Amino acid sequence: MDDPETDAFKRLDLRQYSASLGYFIDKRECWKGSAVLRHANGDKVVVSRNSEGKFVYYSFRDERDNGTIFDFIGKRKGLNFGEIRRELRLWPELRHPCPRCRIFAQPRRMSRTFRSGLPA
Numbered sequence: 001m002d003d004p005e006t007d008a009f010k011r012l013d014l015r016q017y018s019a020s021l022g023y024f025i026d027k028r029e030c031w032k033g034s035a036v037l038r039h040a041n042g043d044k045v046v047v048s049r050n051s052e053g054k055f056v057y058y059s060f061r062d063e064r065d066n067g068t069i070f071d072f073i074g075k076r077k078g079l080n081f082g083e084i085r086r087e088l089r090l091w092p093e094l095r096h097p098c099p100r101c102r103i104f105a106q107p108r109r110m111s112r113t114f115r116s117g118l119p120a
Contacts, residue, residue: 023045033048
């Protein structure tokens with residue numbers, strides 16, 4: 001069983017994260033509930049949600065390359081589990097998925113003084 005933070009990370013949209021690494025959706029090969037993603041380096045993966053609502057992927061090129069966002073990042077960026085968690089904490093899609101996790105605090109509103117100093 002995953003801790004709340006890890007569980008929230010696994011629910012991040014892997015399609016959006018992969019786009020930040022240069023992957024694009026191949027609409028010709030997608031089917032209901034799954035997206036086929038390609039990269040300029042020839043990598044090709046399919047992304048879908050499992051029954052628990054977590055995004056999972058598998059590679060068409062390497063049958064050992066599959067899993068969750070942790071596996072995806074670890075394989076492509078060579079990061080360990082702790083480094084992946086630190087990177088995902090900065091990911092903009094995380095708003096407030098886990099009320100018990102302090103790292104997901106609501107963003108503060110800008111003060112009027114600060115906003116008035118911004119260029120129009």
